[in-house]
Amino acid sequence: MAxxxxxxxxxxxxxxxxxxxxxxxxxxxxxxxxDNQDAPLILINPTIxxxxxxxxxxxxCLSIPGFYEPVDRFEKIHIExxxxxxxxxxxxxxxxxxxxxxxxxxxxDGKLFVDYLSKAKRQLIRKKLQKLQKQRA
Numbered sequence: 001m002a003x004x005x006x007x008x009x010x011x012x013x014x015x016x017x018x019x020x021x022x023x024x025x026x027x028x029x030x031x032x033x034x035d036n037q038d039a040p041l042i043l044i045n046p047t048i049x050x051x052x053x054x055x056x057x058x059x060x061c062l063s064i065p066g067f068y069e070p071v072d073r074f075e076k077i078h079i080e081x082x083x084x085x086x087x088x089x090x091x092x093x094x095x096x097x098x099x100x101x102x103x104x105x106x107x108x109d110g111k112l113f114v115d116y117l118s119k120a121k122r123q124l125i126r127k128k129l130q131k132l133q134k135q136r137a
Contacts, residue, residue: 002042002084005030010037014062016100018107021063029104033096041091043081046105049090050078057099059113067125071116073099 001024009017009030019028032040053075060068076094079101083089093101103113114122 001026002028002030006032006040006042009062012062015096016104017062018104020107020110027108029101029108031097031100031104033100042084043079043091043101043104044083046079046081046101046108048074048077048079048102048105052076055095055099057096059099059103061103061113063107063112064114064125064129067114067128069113069117069121069125071103071113073102077101 001019005017005019005022005024005028008022009015009032015033016029016031019026027045029043029046030040031043032038051074054072055075056070056072058068059071060066075098076092077098078090078092080088080090106112106115114125117125
């Protein structure tokens with residue numbers, strides 16, 4: 001499943017994908033923030049065990065294409081996860097990698113980046129998405 005998710009993520013194109021986004025309801029995310037798409041991470045049951053700092057970045061999402069909004073995240077995180085080989089490991093991530101992991105972990109908990117926005121901003125995005133759907137129909 002992780003290989004199929006990576007393929008989907010690269011084709012999108014994206015830098016992260018959560019299993020829930022492809023209707024696979026397990027705590028699995030794949031991430032690759034490298035410039036050449038050659039450093040994939042597979043994180044099974046990821047958990048943030050330490051965090052520090054704060055960073056604001058413009059986030060977008062494959063689930064809500066075309067929209068980017070500023071979101072505050074931890075700048076650095078230390079996570080525990082299980083790898084493809086079934087072995088537990090830890091990882092320290094910062095900046096874009098940390099943001100991407102947090103974004104994908106939110107999907108595992110049923111949360112989207114727009115949930116961090118004001119109610120008015122969410123409604124505006126919802127209206128724009130509905131308008132796009134009507135235009136395509």
